[in-house]
Ligand SMILES: Nc1ncnc2c1ncn2[C@@H]1O[C@H](COP(=O)(O)OP(=O)(O)OP(=O)(O)O)[C@@H](O)[C@H]1O
């Protein structure tokens with residue numbers, strides 16, 4: 572579904588990704604593991620068009636999306652819930668969610684039942700339901716994080732990129748986020764996931780890639796990575 576080949580990307584003169592390749596097959600959850608600064612967020616930005624790749628190819632299904640503008644990539648069915656919540660502070664929770672469905676209103680994506688999906692999002696995230704008329708900027712950090720995730724789902728995307736959905740959340744909400752991810756997975760949502768809690772991420776994933784200094788060091792089925800002593804020592808110690 573999402574296929575990345577020999578991707579190079581960076582900022583200014585600095586190259587961060589030195590030719591990475593990875594596949595996210597339809598209906599699977601794939602996790603990208605790596606230390607701070609390894610290039611996980613940069614990978615997601617280069618895929619969703621927030622930065623332009625310097626070399627390589629990104630395919631969304633049959634469509635070459637390499638270097639396209641981010642709003643076009645979104646319309647083609649790729650939703651990106653970026654690192655650090657980016658909600659529209661002066662709009663209500665409800666309006667933020669409807670904005671997530673924007674490509675469906677314009678006909679760029681098939682419309683489906685937007686009202687039903689809105690109710691479904693509220694059911695997934697009961698905290699948002701209680702606060703649906705509250706301005707997003709007045710939500711707590713964790714609530715904003717959930718709103719960003721729910722908004723990405725409102726597009727009814729073919730592929731969703733989730734960059735640290737549990738960041739800044741209290742432990743009980745972290746568990747909640749992983750429950751939601753595994754529920755989405757059971758519904759067949761295709762997802763590329765980055766999570767600080769690598770062990771928990773592997774538990775809800777089919778496959779994983781380890782990114783080290785802008786290169787893929789190891790990859791394999793989630794179960795196998797979880798039991799790989801080198802991966803365990805470097806990335807799976809402690810935490811969730
Ligand atoms: N806008 C930017 N301008 C310049 N350098 C950047 C920018 N964003 C990231 N970088 C640099 O690119 C490298 C990779 O950053 P990236 O955000 O992709 O890491 P990451 O794997 O997501 O890390 P983390 O786990 O901390 O989120 C880092 O060295 C970072 O300093």
Ligand SMILES: [Mg+2]
Pocket residue numbers: 611612613654734
């Ligand atoms: Mg990051």
